[in-house]
Amino acid sequence: VLDSIPPNNFYELILIDDASNLTEFHDLKEVQPLVEALAIRVKYFRFDTNQGLIYSRRFGCQQAAGDAVLVLDSHVELKPGFIEPLLEIIDKDNKAIAAPVFDFWALFDLSFDE
Secondary structure, eight states: OTTTSOGGGOOEEEEEEOSOSSOSOOSHHHHHHHHHTSSSEEEEEEOSSOOOHHHHHHHHHHHOOSSSOOOOOTTOOOOTTSHHHHHHHHHHOTTOOOOOOOOOBOTTTOOBOO
């Protein structure tokens, strides 16, 4: 994400851990040094119990301080130039919802069509 969005279009990164058991980081104290090493503002939240996808996304949006919000799952990989067309739509109408088209990786060889 950090390599795909220009700094002038990136206000903050909000990370929500919805009580994942697939991580070695179960405490904010363990994550804080990693977060502080990043060159941008990061807000990190970890729930004690799984709250569900919609609750977690809504919570993250409520914490956001930027002009626009981009919601991504942990498995999403962005390409440079991804965000600019979406922001153009929002710049024209700040109540618009801009949705991208995603490329899908092939299951066995991890190739994808552009």
